[in-house]
Amino acid sequence: MPVTIQIPAALRAFANGQTEVSAEGATAGEVIAAFAEAYPDIGTHLYDETGALRSFINVYVGDANIKNLDGLDTPVKDGDSVMLVPAIAGGAPGSAWA
Amino acid sequence: MISLPDEAELAIRAEGERAYPDECCGALLGGFDGESGKIVKAILPIGNSSETAERFHRFTIGPGDFMRAEREAKARNMDLIGFYHSHPDHPAEPSDYDLEHALPFYSYVIVAVEQGAASGLTSWEMSADRARFLRESQNQGQNLEAPPRTPQGDQSP
Numbered sequence: 001m002p003v004t005i006q007i008p009a010a011l012r013a014f015a016n017g018q019t020e021v022s023a024e025g026a027t028a029g030e031v032i033a034a035f036a037e038a039y040p041d042i043g044t045h046l047y048d049e050t051g052a053l054r055s056f057i058n059v060y061v062g063d064a065n066i067k068n069l070d071g072l073d074t075p076v077k078d079g080d081s082v083m084l085v086p087a088i089a090g091g092a093p094g095s096a097w098a
Numbered sequence: 099m100i101s102l103p104d105e106a107e108l109a110i111r112a113e114g115e116r117a118y119p120d121e122c123c124g125a126l127l128g129g130f131d132g133e134s135g136k137i138v139k140a141i142l143p144i145g146n147s148s149e150t151a152e153r154f155h156r157f158t159i160g161p162g163d164f165m166r167a168e169r170e171a172k173a174r175n176m177d178l179i180g181f182y183h184s185h186p187d188h189p190a191e192p193s194d195y196d197l198e199h200a201l202p203f204y205s206y207v208i209v210a211v212e213q214g215a216a217s218g219l220t221s222w223e224m225s226a227d228r229a230r231f232l233r234e235s236q237n238q239g240q241n242l243e244a245p246p247r248t249p250q251g252d253q254s255p
């Protein structure tokens with residue numbers, strides 16, 4: 001079931017500049033995994049060393065954040081749009097270093 | 099290389115001082131110049147979404163604010179080209195936490211705020227392999243003057 005993945009601007013350079021690609025899968029997690037497999041240089045930024053989706057990557061199916069649905073198990077259907085939206089986070093070294 | 103006009107730099111410093119002892123954060127809007135050069139044309143302050151008790155050393159721009167920043171950039175015919183945040187009472191160097199949460203492509207401007215007064219300001223871009231931040235050279239954008247000419251011209255061979 002082809003689903004459209006919207007690629008964040010920061011990662012487009014690793015997908016030949018494309019703004020969106022189609023990927024197959026029954027759930028949001030499967031679709032993103034297929035996308036990361038097709039573009040391994042993007043996968044590095046989506047998944048951490050343990051294979052978990054990085055905490056700052058948010059996934060929307062249509063207008064809904066999958067955090068409010070079934071997470072990566074959220075089902076997707078033909079024609080759905082999956083959007084990867086980063087949160088931006090950071091900070092100074094922890095107080096222990098101060 | 100990033101062009102940061104004085105006006106934008108002063109605004110980031112002021113945001114850092116205003117938020118002290120918490121961290122401030124916001125987006126850099128602008129455009130591109132050549133292969134990797136960026137030109138900042140406006141800054142967009144964004145409220146720090148980290149837990150109140152964590153804001154002295156953490157900032158978060160949630161996905162909703164991220165999408166709003168992208169829309170704002172588009173509405174102004176610009177691109178979202180990076181982000182800024184402050185390091186209260188820490189130097190303007192990226193932390194390990196910054197690196198773990200960074201994306202390639204964007205510029206990350208950091209302003210140190212010492213005892214409430216903005217001091218060092220630096221800009222960084224993460225390497226594509228996520229291994230480290232690379233310092234970006236900065237100029238002052240449109241305020242930069244043309245380089246001085248040699249009085250008698252070059253003596254070409």
Ligand SMILES: [Zn+2]
Pocket residue numbers: 090091092093183184185191192193196208
């Ligand atoms: Zn930081």
